[in-house]
Amino acid sequence: MDYKDSNSIIKRLNEIKDIPTLPIIAMEINRMLESYDTSIEKLSTAIEKDQAIASKVLRLVNSSFFGVRSKVTRIRDAVVLLGFDSVRNIVLSVSLVKAFSGALSQNGFDIADFWRHSINVAMTSKKLSELSKTEEPECCFTSGLLHDSGKIILSQHFSGLFESIMMKVLSENISFTASEKTLTSFGHEKAGGFLSAKWKLPVHLVDVVRFHHTISQRASNMNLVKIVHAADVIAHALTLDQDLFDQDAFNKIRSRMNETVLNDKALGPHLKKVGYWYPELSENIKEANRFFAQNA
Ligand SMILES: [Fe+2]
Ligand SMILES: [Fe+2]
Structure with missing residues (x-):
């Protein structure tokens, strides 16, 4: 194919x-x-x-x-x-x-990791909405849980592609998205967007899935897309055991974050202070992970 x-x-x-x-x-x-x-x-x-x-x-x-x-x-x-x-x-x-309870860990896809990351992004999106007061917290939480749903579709139904993406991630030490881009024009953003549209989800949720890496101006709710993008970068760049008041935390997220998001009037100031609010949030994220592991 x-x-x-x-x-x-x-x-x-x-x-x-x-x-x-x-x-x-x-x-x-x-x-x-x-x-x-x-x-x-x-x-x-x-x-x-x-x-x-x-x-x-x-x-x-x-x-x-x-x-x-x-x-x-x-x-x-x-x-x-x-x-x-x-x-x-x-x-x-x-x-x-x-x-997604039927999804299997296969072809380099780990369902437990997938949920840990999704919950992390959901919780961080919710926190960013509370800090920036731009979007409704529960909507941000749902968006975070949903944002990478395309990875489930790719890993379960396009296993050859998913495996090649993961092999390149490991051999070249690059991000999933960077690896994906070299192999397909229809990555996890589009696959997840397809699923969300098929589910007839509200358009702002479909768009957050479609544009969480590309930050397209076509998104129906740019604030939401920016929040989830920022939360995704934070989830990848920082560990949950970050030292308290780590001044370097912002430097760790800066290089991976889209410029428009970094310079956003409502979000930017809170992103600069990520090292100050992330330690407390990470305790909540750990608790959320425990909750979902027990209640899924
Ligand atoms: Fe993603
Ligand atoms: Fe993600």
Whole structure:
């Protein structure tokens, strides 16, 4: 197969029968939030119909790292407290984990590493949204979890390509994205964008997947794309055991970060201080990793 030819990859993608599917409840909620007559009651009842998802949503909302102050025991209370959009994003986050639960570690792809990285980016995106006050935190969290979903598609359904990318990463000591670029014009951004569009996710989420490396001006929500890009760079550049108040932390992320993101008025000042807020966040990330390992 010619991986340089996007059309033949798209053709193959359309033919895959066992492509991951979102739980019905997530699709239903996306539809409900597009209509104007959705009430708190209607939304809560719909979520509660899927007991497994509902209890995971409550567990996540009440987890220590998620940052909701009061204890929430009913979905209805979560909707009142957090709002429709936040709850939609939390349902989506829980659903994503379920949708990818069948993915296997193969061809140089490690599913545990994938989740650790995704959770790291989700938590860091949420933190950046709280610091910069530009986007809704739960939306940033979901975006972070979703951003590399194309890697799952490539590793499970384009195994030859994925293996070649990983071999080049190791032999040339380059990033996944740099290696991918030399082998295909249809990388994980596009593969994940394809899946997100197939799932009929809101366009700002589809775009964050499509453009988290390229930072294209075509994205429907540039702030969101910038946040996830920054969080991704931080997740790759810093370790969770970073020394407290490490002055070099900013230097470590600077060289890999897109200029527009570095110079962004809302984000830039917080990125410069990453060494100051990252140690505390990394403790929360470790806790989030433990949570997802136990609740996935
Ligand atoms: Fe990526
Ligand atoms: Fe990533």
